Amino acid sequence: MFPETSTERAWTAAVVVIVVGLVGGSLLFPDLVYGSFIWQYFWGPVYADAFNAACAAWNGGSPQLYASSSACEAAGGPTAYPGYTLVSEVGYALTLIFSLVGVVFLLRRLELGEKISFIYPLIPFMLFGGALRVVEDAMDAVPEGVEPAIQYPWNTLLISPLIYFTVFFITVGALLLSVWAHRRGLTETLEWPLAGLGTALLVGSLGYLVFLSVSTTYVYFHPIFTVLTMGGAFAIAIGLWIPIRRRLPWMASGTPLLGGVILWAHSVDGVSNVLALDWGQELGLPNDLVPKHPVNRGIIDIAESVLPESVASVIGTAWPFLLVKIVAALVVIALFDEEMFEEDPRFTVLLLIAVIAVGLGPGTRDMLRATFGI
Structure with a gap:
């Protein structure tokens, strides 16, 4: 017990x-x-x-x-005020770390989570979390006199930080269902049904946003943001990770493939911010979006105070956040060496899941907010 x-x-x-x-x-x-x-x-x-x-x-x-x-x-x-503060972000970070320990106990009981391959089928759930948050953003965009589809108190389940718990419990439920199906002999592995469930949730959320874009006047569709964000993130990840693996093999010793995924996930966050905050109007939005988190807001404030207005108007002020995300991702990747996996593989895998999620979740939300003009 x-x-x-x-x-x-x-x-x-x-x-x-x-x-x-x-x-x-x-x-x-x-x-x-x-x-x-x-x-x-x-x-x-x-x-x-x-x-x-x-x-x-x-x-x-x-x-x-x-x-x-x-x-x-x-x-x-x-x-x-809506959004995050430094106090709340520290509190959520500590809660996340503390919760990871409890998840380690659960995975230990299920005899899961010792291999990096366990991470990949969870990526659709991270994308789903960002898309689900944009569904709630769409409810905020409902004009006066129109009843939103999701109202208080149910909409709180889709607002940060409660949405993290919502997505977490959905993911755990999908994991337990996949484990049950695999151990009953209904599937050859648990990874494929788990990835399938996450993909279905992601497609459902995106489908609902597309439906709103064609059936309402307050949600739009600007696919250029998704194309440029994903294209830019993949270009950064591939362009940096291949030479890093060749010239700095020690940095990629613990995560030879996953390191590129981590770099891609955080590049999604950085690129989406640059496009939505600096080039939103140029790419079709009525106005540039505003940052939602204190960290990127603080970095942008510093850039605005340092760069001359004539320069900032040309190159923007959100690109330093992208640089910070890339450098931070590379530093974190370098910390996950082979020794960490040998000492505690389950906890190391969970930390890697958290590292990817804190980049891909917010990044997906920012990307889709711009894509649907919310």
Whole structure:
């Protein structure tokens, strides 16, 4: 029975302590623990985003939505804005790492996840996560007087960070179904049915967005963004990874093929940002899109403050984010050597899955937001 080992028991105890601490603190000090921390940085942004508001004020436990930035600035007490903050991103990163340990225990029980080949059938689920988030973005684009297909509170399941849990549980369900089918002798491997389920979910999400683009006036179709993003990402990955494998074999020792996939995934994120943020209007959008994450927003702010306006107007200010993504991906790739796989293959594989997902998920969302003009 779970927990079985001392490590599993320690992890379970830590989960219980954290949950009890947050719940207990919220009950004893609702304004301080829940209002000023949990609500302001985690649930409040989701709540404001669900109603497409500029912000939401804690208001002593009776949240108040505001439609303008000036009203948000005048609101008293903890105020939450849609999107991420540095506090929330750190919290999500720690939650991700902690959750990966629990997934290792699950895979250990299922005797899965020791080989890199386990990663590839999960890539469609990462693309599906980005596409599903754009489905919710499309609900925000619904004009006044038109009822969105997905409304509160169900739309919160498609808003960051809850969408990560939604996609996670869908993926786990697909994995368990694939394991069951394989062990019953219905399929020769579990990878093909797993990849098939993820692809079906991805196609369904994309199909719904295409349907909206031809049946509504608030969703459009600009395939040039997808073509250029995927083309650019593949060009970067192939153009860098082939010479790296030849001239710096130590960097590719642990991930000879997967390193190129990691580089491609993060290039998707970088290229999609460059195209949507700097060249959106030139490629057919009414306006350039705005960054959704504090990291790329901060990098762009630095570029705008350093580059002369005459230069920035020609080359843009989002390209430094692409360079940062490429360099970060190469640094991470170099860390995954053969020794890591020998010491703990399952945890190493899960870390690699997370590395790909944090590039491909947001990148797919940015790419599809531009593709469908949302």
